Amino acid sequence: xxxxxxxxxxxxxxxxxxxxxxxxxxxxxxxxxxxxxxxxxxxxxxxxxxxxxxxxxxxxxxxxxxxxxxxxxxxxxxxxxxxxxxxxxxxxxxxxxxxxxxxxxxxxxxxxxxxxxxxxxxxxxxxxxxxxxxxxxxxxxxxxxxxxxxxxxxxxxxxxxxxxxxxxxxxxxxxxxxxxxxxxxxxxxxxxxxxxxxxxxxxxxxxxxxxxxxxxxxxxxxxxxxxxxxxxxxxxxxxxxxxxxxxxxxxxxxxxxxxxxxxxxxxxxxxxxxxxxxxxxxxxxxxxxxxxxxxxxxxxxxxxxxxxxxxxxxxxxxxxxxx
Amino acid sequence: xxxxxxxxxxxxxxxxxxxxxxxxxxxxxxxxxxxxxxxxxxxxxxxxxxxxxxxxxxxxxxxxxxxxxxxxxxxxxxxxxxxxxxxxxxxxxxxxxxxxxxxxxxxxxxxxxxxxxxxxxxxxxxxxxxxxxxxxxxxxxxxxxxxxxxxxxxxxxxxxxxxxxxxxxxxxxxxxxxxxxxxxxxxxxxxxxxxxxxxxxxxxxxxxxxxxxxxxxxxxxxxxxxxxxxxxxxxxxxxxxxxxxxxxxxxxxxxxxxxxxxxxxxxxxxxxxxxxxxxxxxxxxxxxxxxxxxxxxxxxxxxxxxxxxxxxxxxxxxxxxxxxxxxxxxxxxxxxxxxxxxxxxxxxxxxxxxxxxxxxxxxxxxxxxxxxxxxxxxxxxxxxxxxxxxxxxxxxxxxxxxxxxxxxxxxxxxxxxxxxxxxxxxxxxxxxxxxxxxxxxxxx
Numbered sequence: 001x002x003x004x005x006x007x008x009x010x011x012x013x014x015x016x017x018x019x020x021x022x023x024x025x026x027x028x029x030x031x032x033x034x035x036x037x038x039x040x041x042x043x044x045x046x047x048x049x050x051x052x053x054x055x056x057x058x059x060x061x062x063x064x065x066x067x068x069x070x071x072x073x074x075x076x077x078x079x080x081x082x083x084x085x086x087x088x089x090x091x092x093x094x095x096x097x098x099x100x101x102x103x104x105x106x107x108x109x110x111x112x113x114x115x116x117x118x119x120x121x122x123x124x125x126x127x128x129x130x131x132x133x134x135x136x137x138x139x140x141x142x143x144x145x146x147x148x149x150x151x152x153x154x155x156x157x158x159x160x161x162x163x164x165x166x167x168x169x170x171x172x173x174x175x176x177x178x179x180x181x182x183x184x185x186x187x188x189x190x191x192x193x194x195x196x197x198x199x200x201x202x203x204x205x206x207x208x209x210x211x212x213x214x215x216x217x218x219x220x221x222x223x224x225x226x227x228x229x230x231x232x233x234x235x236x237x238x239x240x241x242x243x244x245x246x247x248x249x250x251x252x253x254x255x256x257x258x259x260x261x262x263x264x265x266x267x268x269x270x271x272x273x274x275x276x277x278x279x280x281x282x283x284x285x286x287x288x289x290x291x292x293x294x295x296x297x298x299x300x301x302x303x304x305x306x307x308x309x310x311x312x313x314x315x316x317x318x319x320x321x322x323x
Numbered sequence: 324x325x326x327x328x329x330x331x332x333x334x335x336x337x338x339x340x341x342x343x344x345x346x347x348x349x350x351x352x353x354x355x356x357x358x359x360x361x362x363x364x365x366x367x368x369x370x371x372x373x374x375x376x377x378x379x380x381x382x383x384x385x386x387x388x389x390x391x392x393x394x395x396x397x398x399x400x401x402x403x404x405x406x407x408x409x410x411x412x413x414x415x416x417x418x419x420x421x422x423x424x425x426x427x428x429x430x431x432x433x434x435x436x437x438x439x440x441x442x443x444x445x446x447x448x449x450x451x452x453x454x455x456x457x458x459x460x461x462x463x464x465x466x467x468x469x470x471x472x473x474x475x476x477x478x479x480x481x482x483x484x485x486x487x488x489x490x491x492x493x494x495x496x497x498x499x500x501x502x503x504x505x506x507x508x509x510x511x512x513x514x515x516x517x518x519x520x521x522x523x524x525x526x527x528x529x530x531x532x533x534x535x536x537x538x539x540x541x542x543x544x545x546x547x548x549x550x551x552x553x554x555x556x557x558x559x560x561x562x563x564x565x566x567x568x569x570x571x572x573x574x575x576x577x578x579x580x581x582x583x584x585x586x587x588x589x590x591x592x593x594x595x596x597x598x599x600x601x602x603x604x605x606x607x608x609x610x611x612x613x614x615x616x617x618x619x620x621x622x623x624x625x626x627x628x629x630x631x632x633x634x635x636x637x638x639x640x641x642x643x644x645x646x647x648x649x650x651x652x653x654x655x656x657x658x659x660x661x662x663x664x665x666x667x668x669x670x671x672x673x674x675x676x677x678x679x680x681x682x683x684x685x686x687x688x689x690x691x692x693x694x695x696x697x698x699x700x701x702x703x704x705x706x707x708x709x710x711x712x713x714x715x716x717x718x719x720x721x722x723x724x725x726x727x728x729x730x731x732x733x734x735x736x737x738x739x740x741x742x743x744x745x746x747x748x749x750x751x752x753x754x755x756x757x758x759x760x761x762x763x764x765x766x767x
Contacts, residue, residue, distance in 0.1 A: 020535075099651055119653030120537035121607030140655070142537030180537060204540055205531040238524075 011310045014318075015127050015134040018143035019184040027185060031153050033306035034299070038153070041077070041302055049079035054111035054312050058084045059101070060137070061117040066272055066297070067137050067146075071114045074304035080111070080312070098122060099129050106130040111312045115139075120177075133311035135304075141177050141236070147271055148181035150303040152189070154296050155226060158267055163190030168214075168221055168262070170196040171230035171252060171279050174203050175237065178271045179230060183209050196220035198252060200241045217252055221261040228269045229254050229280050245278050255281040267292050332711070332754035335359045337375040341384030341715065343367070345391065346687030347704035356389060358711040361753035366705055384715065387748060390686050392424025392455075392712035393667060394703045396591065396693040397567055397639035399489075399660075400426075400457070401732075403444065404433025409644040409732045411445070414664065415454025417731035419758035421665040422714035422747040423640070425694070425702050426455050430462040431489025437462035437473045439481040446482060454757055456712070458484045458699065463502045463513060467491055472502050479509050484697045487514035487567070490614060490643075490660075492549060494520050496556060503562030512563040512696070517549040517574070518615055526655050528601040528616045536607065538654060541616050543571040550574050554581045557588055565696070566590040568641050570615040572625030579634040589696060590634070593641035593663065594670035595737055597626045603737055609650045609657035611737040613641075616659075630688065631679050637693040640667040644733030662731045666738050669745035672718055676744055682718060711754035720746040 008025030019027075040046060056075040060068055068084060075082040087101070096104075098117070105113060112133040115123045120140030127134035138144040156162055167186050173179045173195050186193050193211045195202060207213055214220030221227060232248065242248045254268070268284055268291040276282045285291055339355040343366055355370030356363060357379070375381060395418070401409035409417075418426055428445060430436035436445065436459055449457035461483030465471050475486060486506065493499045493515055502513050522545035527533050529540025550566055554577070557564040569575065569590050581588045595613055600620045603611035611617060629635040643660025650657050667689060675685040694703030701709045724741045726734040750758035 097648070097651070098653060117653065119655045122653035124607060125651075125653060140537050140653075177537060180535070203534040204529045204542075206534045208531040209535065 011314065014311075014314065015136075016145055016307050016311060017124050017127060017134065017136045019145050019148050019181045019188070020143065022188065024188055024190075027149070027152065027188065030149055030303070030306050030310065031156060033310065034149065034153050034303040035157075037305040038299060038302035041298070047077045047079065050309060051075070051111075051312050052079035054080045055109070056080045056082050056112045056114065056308060057105055057110045058082065058114045058137075059105065059116075060084070060086045061115075061122070062138070064116060064137075067116065067300075070297070070300040071137060071304050074301050074308055077301070078305055078309060080308070098126060102126045102129045106132065111315055112308055133315050135307060135311065138177050141175050141180070143181045144177040145181050146300070146303050146307060147178050148185040149307070150296055150299040151182055151228065151269060151271070152185055153299045153303055154269065154292050155267065157295075157299075158292065159225065162186070165191040165225040166194065166223060167191055167226040167228060168194045168196055168224040169228045169230065170217065170220070170254065172201050172232045173197050173206065173230065174201045174241070175233040176230050182228065183211055194220050194224065196252070198242060198248075217254075217258045218261050221258060224262040224266055226267050226269060227254065227259065227262055231271065231273065232275055232279050249278055253277070253279055253281060254284050256283060259284055266290065269293060269296060272297065332358070332361050335376055335379040336382065336754060337370060337379045338382050338384050338389055338715070339371050339375070341387055341389040343705065344388050344683055344686050345705040346683050347391070347691040347706060349683065350705070351683050353386070356705065356713070358754045361711050361755070363705055363707050363709050363711050365707055387715055387717050388682070389713060389715050391690045391703050391705050391709075392714050392750060392752065393422050393689045394425040394693040394697075394699065395423045395640045395642065395664060395667060395689070396427045396637060396697055397593070398426040398428050398642040398664065399431065399644065400428045400445070401644060402432065402448065407732075408646050411448045411457065412452045412454070413730065413732040414642070415449070415452045417642075417662070417664040417729060418455035419750045419752075420730045420747065421640075422668050422716060422750050422758075423664050424455050424712035424714070424750065424752050425458070425699060427458045427460060427484060427697060429487065429489045430460050431467055431491070435462050435467050436460070436483070437465050437467070437478075439474070439477055442478060442481040442483050455752065456702075458482065458697070460485050460487045460514065462486070463488045463493055464498060469493065469495055469498060472498065472505060475502070475506055475511060476509060479511055484699065485512040485514055485565070487516065490516055492516050492518050492520055496552065499553060500556045500560060503556055503564060504560040507560065507562050510563065512565055514565045514567050515549070515553055517546050517553065517566045517569065519545045519549045522548065523615070526616075527604050527612070528618050530601070530619060532601055532605065536605075536654075543573060543618060543622065546571050546615055547573040547577055550577055554586065554588060558586055561587070563587045563589075567639065568593045568596065568615060569629075569635065570596045570618050570622060570626065572622045575625050575629035575634050579629070579632075582634065589636045591637040591639045591693070592626050592630065592635050593639055594667060595641065595661065597623060597630060598670050598673055599623070599737055604654070607654045609652065609654055610661060610735050610739055612654060612657050612659050613661060613737065614659040617737070627674065627679055630674065637696060638667070638671055638688045639693065640664050642731075644731050645735050646733055647735075650735050661735050661737045662726065662729055662733055664731065665729050666724060666736060666743075668714070668716060668747060669743035670738065672745035673743070675718070711751055713749075713751040714747060715749040716745060716747045718745050720744065722746060
């Protein structure tokens with residue numbers, strides 16, 4: 001496996017708050033471990049007791065079925081005890097502040113906190129107040145590191161590498177933490193990233209993150225190895241970002257005709273949940289030859305197992321050092 | 324003008340061997356200053372140990388600077404209504420520590436200062452506290468709701484020195500036009516918070532950093548669009564219009580042009596905007612969340628140049644105390660604003676230390692310039708006959724800003740941990756010493 005820079009023999013951070021700051025070696029380390037779990041998860045012997053006795057708390061301030069289930073399953077397959085806490089997003093019924101909640105949970109001595117929050121930076125804020133490992137399961141429009149890692153694992157399994165690929169990320173970039181984490185990861189690993197979206201969904205100065213910007217799908221998809229579609233996050237939109245869903249699909253929805261511009265073996269990806277007929281045509285989404293959308297879900301569990309294992313083991317080593 | 328019935332220090336006090344700085348007269352000279360019954364009666368090289376009257380208390384200045392007490396034209400006192408964040412008394416202590424002897428308070432309290440009773444309440448409380456002199460802005464609109472103008476004439480008569488809607492933009496062009504026009508009959512000044520409300524919805528300056536942090540950006544355009552529109556209204560009505568805390572390069576350029584055309588436009592900025600840029604919010608530092616937001620480095624430099632060439636008339640602290648619970652939140656939910664009174668002098672002195680302007684010019688921006696703008700006759704100057712409102716400071720002494728040592732009830736400052744030069748040693752109001760730095764306490 002080719003890696004830019006030195007290989008990492010351990011993951012040196014207490015948390016996984018984002019892709020930003022990770023080296024190619026550290027990313028590869030997580031992916032290699034995740035690959036091990038991906039294989040194990042396809043056998044009858046899926047569980048281990050590697051994290052037996054440890055506690056993982058999933059603290060979700062946003063509704064989520066997929067990510068929450070994925071993290072829960074990952075922790076259970078490692079033998080950890082899991083508690084799910086879903087807190088409403090409405091600030092009216094919130095009552096307790098984020099920091100108070102963090103302190104309260106911290107007092108119960110969990111080994112890892114998996115946190116999703118609708119505000120950018122909220123997970124980092126929380127990580128400063130607790131002494132367990134914190135995994136960012138998505139904060140506002142900032143980062144969603146395990147999503148970028150599972151996308152990378154999926155790509156690596158099909159393309160055999162993460163460098164010298166051309167990846168198009170299409171759609172609602174403005175509201176997407178998935179886009180930011182993927183841009184950071186793919187740039188770090190040596191691939192080229194293109195963003196394709198209407199101008200209102202391209203955030204200001206994002207070209208400074210080392211990406212090429214396109215507004216036209218046909219042009220942007222030309223010779224791409226990977227086509228990553230994003231969900232149109234209508235619930236996060238304040239004001240008129242797009243005139244209508246119909247117009248959006250016409251210009252920026254992925255269908256067979258637009259896809260014809262990408263390489264013939266280009267992979268189709270989507271972080272889910274999909275809005276069929278909005279950003280992606282069912283015919284393309286369900287194309288068994290090229291769509292890896294279901295495999296992304298499968299890799300999600302493996303990546304989260306790897307991340308939980310690495311972080312909780314780090315915590316245990318730290319605790320051991322303290323003794 | 325607000326009645327100033329305060330205890331004045333009786334007897335005579337003389338400062339000798341000080342560097343006298345009076346930007347109002349251009350005085351920058353070593354000498355002494357004589358105070359009698361709370362009023363400056365003489366100053367200059369002729370005032371020294373040999374010439375002062377025998378019954379006079381003498382304070383040796385050791386060559387330190389003596390300047391008029393600072394005049395801060397944009398302070399939020401938080402009383403009445405938000406006493407958990409600040410009171411007239413804690414703000415007074417904060418001001419004394421910062422060398423500020425005159426404050427002009429915003430009307431966005433609860434209740435809003437939109438009637439004569441409100442003006443009188445603040446005046447009465449400030450008299451009782453007896454620290455910095457407090458003047459108030461009257462609200463432009465009733466309840467600062469942006470619909471109907473207040474009894475501006477009566478407020479003016481009761482002592483309101485100018486009018487603004489606090490931290491809210493006067494968004495309706497019709498309302499602003501009426502306020503500007505109405506206030507011309509008593510030459511009243513309208514102060515605008517220039518942030519176009521629709522475009523300024525967001526968390527920080529727009530650009531690469533906002534995009535990387537996943538925060539929603541506020542374009543610099545939100546400010547300049549508001550300023551350009553309002554300049555038209557000022558031109559049409561002939562009213563006096565002042566823009567507070569301008570933060571962008573474009574704003575400086577637009578205001579510079581308006582001034583050249585002879586319009587009655589003035590503006591100020593706050594130390595945040597010439598000493599910091601948007602990088603201060605990296606890592607989601609909510610203490611650096613301000614309104615308007617901290618801008619790019621190019622904007623910061625343009626603000627400095629605007630101060631140097633006089634486009635920006637004054638510097639105000641924009642003192643906006645926020646309690647911990649309003650700041651220890653995810654960035655998007657955190658309140659905007661920071662404590663300003665105690666860092667106004669040393670951060671303003673950076674303009675002098677960095678070679679942008681003389682010491683006298685820098686002090687002028689926080690003394691005579693705001694006093695003149697607000698028509699506070701006798702404030703911000705050392706002229707004989709003025710109240711002995713004085714600050715003695717060492718312009719060079721270094722220290723590090725530690726918000727936990729603030730006298731303000733709130734401890735949030737974007738300057739947390741900043742290394743500064745310039746230390747207030749003594750603050751006098753009407754000749755009474757209201758702050759003495761520990762290093763100056765006799766016997767220590």
